[in-house]
Amino acid sequence: MGSIILNAVSVSVYEDEHSSPKALLQDVSLELTEQRIAVIGANGSGKSTLLRLLNGLVPPSQGTVTVDGADTVAEARKVRSQVGFVFTDPLSQLVMPTGREDVELSLRRSVKNRKERATRAESVLERFGLLPLADQSIYELSGGERQLLALAAVLAVNPAVLVLDEPSTLLDLRNRELLRRTLADLEQQIILSTHDLELALEAERVLVVDGGRIVFDGGASDAVEHYRALCSAVVEAPGPRNHPQNQVQAP
Numbered sequence: 168m169g170s171i172i173l174n175a176v177s178v179s180v181y182e183d184e185h186s187s188p189k190a191l192l193q194d195v196s197l198e199l200t201e202q203r204i205a206v207i208g209a210n211g212s213g214k215s216t217l218l219r220l221l222n223g224l225v226p227p228s229q230g231t232v233t234v235d236g237a238d239t240v241a242e243a244r245k246v247r248s249q250v251g252f253v254f255t256d257p258l259s260q261l262v263m264p265t266g267r268e269d270v271e272l273s274l275r276r277s278v279k280n281r282k283e284r285a286t287r288a289e290s291v292l293e294r295f296g297l298l299p300l301a302d303q304s305i306y307e308l309s310g311g312e313r314q315l316l317a318l319a320a321v322l323a324v325n326p327a328v329l330v331l332d333e334p335s336t337l338l339d340l341r342n343r344e345l346l347r348r349t350l351a352d353l354e355q356q357i358i359l360s361t362h363d364l365e366l367a368l369e370a371e372r373v374l375v376v377d378g379g380r381i382v383f384d385g386g387a388s389d390a391v392e393h394y395r396a397l398c399s400a401v402v403e404a405p406g407p408r409n410h411p412q413n414q415v416q417a418p
């Protein structure tokens with residue numbers, strides 16, 4: 168894999184036909200070459216939008232995104248075969264009744280032989296400790312089990328790049344550890360967004376997003392420090408409720 172390049176990218180949406188466009192991301196230029204990249208930032212800052220640009224789920228309103236030279240809009244199919252995307256909500260990704268069927272479905276394009284597909288699915292499920300749950304309805308699984316299953320289904324096809332949108336939100340401590348170890352062992356380039364700062368600290372490069380802009384891009388511990396400072400500035404700033412003028416005076 169070469170690199171993912173975002174060239175002067177902005178994303179905006181029209182909420183209705185009369186309103187002016189709402190900017191979700193503004194003027195982002197990045198070259199993503201590191202093996203482990205994390206994206207952190209407050210709720211609504213633009214992390215998911217940034218990740219969705221990387222496999223063409225969201226097209227740029229301005230600028231271009233290329234994956235190893237392939238444009239995410241003009242060559243969307245090629246890009247999607249290279250960039251696996253794991254959603255925060257596993258139910259927006261898992262479409263088959265059971266985990267085994269879902270993993271086998273992921274493999275349908277790359278593995279034509281049915282028997283081989285079943286063997287590959289079995290070994291992926293085993294790797295994530297999901298074999299005992301493989302034939303259970305996905306609606307009977309816990310949120311964390313579904314999150315692991317969604318990751319397994321994407322990894323089954325061995326994409327060159329793995330993009331994960333908040334992969335550990337539903338996981339307990341043990342499964343977070345399993346996720347961290349699994350990600351550490353993968354040879355893929357991994358780009359993930361997270362509110363789990365411990366996970367972010369393991370990345371080689373961390374991007375901090377705020378208000379649709381990249382406000383910090385660098386090493387993990389500096390990035391986390393920057394993000395913490397940003398959060399405490401917001402908490403300490405006098406908002407309408409805690410502004411001195413609006414505070415109720417004690418009698």
Ligand SMILES: Nc1ncnc2c1ncn2[C@@H]1O[C@H](COP(=O)(O)OP(=O)(O)OP(=O)(O)O)[C@@H](O)[C@H]1O
Binds near residue numbers: 182191212213216
């Ligand atoms: N299709 C859309 N139409 C209108 N607004 C949108 C759309 N998609 C995202 N947004 C808005 O853009 C902003 C950024 O959303 P995004 O999902 O990228 O944030 P995020 O940093 O991933 O947030 P979180 O940590 O809460 O998941 C939010 O204010 C969101 O409401």
